[in-house]
Amino acid sequence: MAQRIIVDPVTRIEGHLKIEVEVENNKVIDAKTSGTLFRGLEIILRGRDPRDACHYVQRICGVCPIAHGLTSILCLDDAFGVKPPANGRIVRNLIQGANYLQSHILHFYHLTALDYVKGPDTAPFIPRYEGDYRLPKEVNDKAVEHYIQALTMRKKAQEMLAVFGAKMPHVTAYTAGGVTEQVTPEKIAQFKNYLQEITSFIDNVYIPDVLAVAGVYGDDWFAIGTGCKNMLAYGGFRLTDEDDPDGQAQLFKRGRYTQGQYASVDKMKITEEVKYSWYEDSTTGKYPGEGATVPAPDKKGAYSWLKAPRYEGLPHEVGPLARQWVGKQKDVVNLGEKAFSVLGRHFARAIEASQVAHAMAEWLNQLVPGQPTYTPFNVPKEGAGVGLHEAPRGALGHWIVIKDYKIENYQAVVPTTWNGGPRDDKGQPGPIEQALIGAPVKDPNNPIELVRIVRSFDPCIACAVHVLEVKGITKEPKKYII
Ligand code: NFE
Ligand code: MG
Numbered sequence: 001m002a003q004r005i006i007v008d009p010v011t012r013i014e015g016h017l018k019i020e021v022e023v024e025n026n027k028v029i030d031a032k033t034s035g036t037l038f039r040g041l042e043i044i045l046r047g048r049d050p051r052d053a054c055h056y057v058q059r060i061c062g063v064c065p066i067a068h069g070l071t072s073i074l075c076l077d078d079a080f081g082v083k084p085p086a087n088g089r090i091v092r093n094l095i096q097g098a099n100y101l102q103s104h105i106l107h108f109y110h111l112t113a114l115d116y117v118k119g120p121d122t123a124p125f126i127p128r129y130e131g132d133y134r135l136p137k138e139v140n141d142k143a144v145e146h147y148i149q150a151l152t153m154r155k156k157a158q159e160m161l162a163v164f165g166a167k168m169p170h171v172t173a174y175t176a177g178g179v180t181e182q183v184t185p186e187k188i189a190q191f192k193n194y195l196q197e198i199t200s201f202i203d204n205v206y207i208p209d210v211l212a213v214a215g216v217y218g219d220d221w222f223a224i225g226t227g228c229k230n231m232l233a234y235g236g237f238r239l240t241d242e243d244d245p246d247g248q249a250q251l252f253k254r255g256r257y258t259q260g261q262y263a264s265v266d267k268m269k270i271t272e273e274v275k276y277s278w279y280e281d282s283t284t285g286k287y288p289g290e291g292a293t294v295p296a297p298d299k300k301g302a303y304s305w306l307k308a309p310r311y312e313g314l315p316h317e318v319g320p321l322a323r324q325w326v327g328k329q330k331d332v333v334n335l336g337e338k339a340f341s342v343l344g345r346h347f348a349r350a351i352e353a354s355q356v357a358h359a360m361a362e363w364l365n366q367l368v369p370g371q372p373t374y375t376p377f378n379v380p381k382e383g384a385g386v387g388l389h390e391a392p393r394g395a396l397g398h399w400i401v402i403k404d405y406k407i408e409n410y411q412a413v414v415p416t417t418w419n420g421g422p423r424d425d426k427g428q429p430g431p432i433e434q435a436l437i438g439a440p441v442k443d444p445n446n447p448i449e450l451v452r453i454v455r456s457f458d459p460c461i462a463c464a465v466h467v468l469e470v471k472g473i474t475k476e477p478k479k480y481i482i
Pocket of ligand 1: 067414415461
């Protein structure tokens with residue numbers, strides 16, 4: 001008989017995620033992922049000054065505010081018809097790069113490593129699921145040391161970010177048209193010092209630790225957690241000041257891999273479906289530029305605050321694995337089918353941390369002290385814009401509609417909405433749900449397999465639901481007042 005396992009909340013991720021699976025003969029036969037946190041940024045943005053959008057949206061998340069800030073100013077650049085000068089583009093990338101390094105180190109050491117590394121019997125290493133810790137003692141002990149060292153590296157990455165971003169989280173330097181910070185030789189030198197130390201940690205500690213885990217857990221964990229095998233990347237980190245409508249002049253290229261074929265991305269084929277989400281059914285299936293976020297908390301059959309984004313009606317995984325697969329990075333592509341797995345995701349993330357760090361060193365050399373970082377602009381009375389970028393956790397899109405100089409509509413479709421969303425209108429499970437279905441669960445009382453799979457996607461529910469504040473809930477009838 002099938003047994004139900006509920007993990008609620010899944011810890012060591014950002015935000016509140018519940019997973020519910022049915023297990024029969026030690027195998028998952030059905031899975032549901034539910035975002036159980038309702039916030040509401042898109043609604044709060046309505047009626048505001050468009051220039052402020054990048055400051056509000058950074059409050060979506062304290063882990064990836066930079067990704068929201070950058071995507072928002074790309075969206076505003078588009079709506080305002082303004083292009084940043086080279087220094088502005090590069091400083092934007094350096095701030096975002098610093099956040100990537102912090103975020104990937106955070107994910108491997110502080111969120112996921114404890115699924116594979118057995119720490120001492122003290123916080124933060126307990127409580128934990130028991131059973132499957134395979135690293136030899138000396139490798140395990142080193143990894144525990146690195147857990148501590150990684151905390152310092154993250155602190156340094158945040159300090160590096162603040163050299164140009166002014167502060168972290170929620171940088172103040174981002175603006176449409178560029179950045180407000182100036183470039184000086186002192187700032188470049190300060191940034192470079194941090195970057196060299198963090199790059200050395202990534203290349204000499206983080207990547208070897210991921211390889212050590214892969215070496216010991218690889219026999220099964222390069223095959224578990226496959227998912228939908230459709231991969232989507234919008235592309236990110238612009239490398240040119242010229243127009244780049246296809247998104248190819250970027251460190252991460254735009255593209256997708258759908259049902260076994262590489263293909264280009266047409267943003268108009270993106271929709272969000274809400275049959276199983278707590279939003280009004282009338283809003284389902286819309287392109288985000290015309291979409292709406294209308295909560296329906298009592299909707300029958302719904303089980304998540306996440307919507308279900310689809311490309312041409314199909315679920316797609318986003319994130320480091322999608323970027324590296326779409327970008328045909330040789331070490332990742334050489335894994336073949338093994339890439340579509342829990343360890344494939346960790347490997348792709350580590351490889352890309354190094355890629356970003358080394359690219360940042362080149363970008364620093366391209367800065368020209370004293371040159372402008374900002375192009376002035378006017379806010380149009382009416383307009384619309386799209387920002388497409390890659391957050392650390394994957395493809396991130398923001399859409400704005402401006403009317404009477406105010407925000408008429410703002411929609412964000414974020415990485416964890418793609419990965420962690422529920423079933424769509426046709427009943428197709430989302431990528432994390434698909435990765436859970438078919439997975440082994442050796443001991444239903446210690447379902448470590450489930451959390452290893454979920455964490456390989458590095459989910460963030462704060463991002464995925466991104467609604468800021470519920471001011472009150474009346475008793476009867478239940479109604480959310482925004
Ligand atoms: Ni809150 Fe985020 C990232 C974004 S994830 S962490 O990276 O956008 O869905
Ligand atoms: Mg949204």
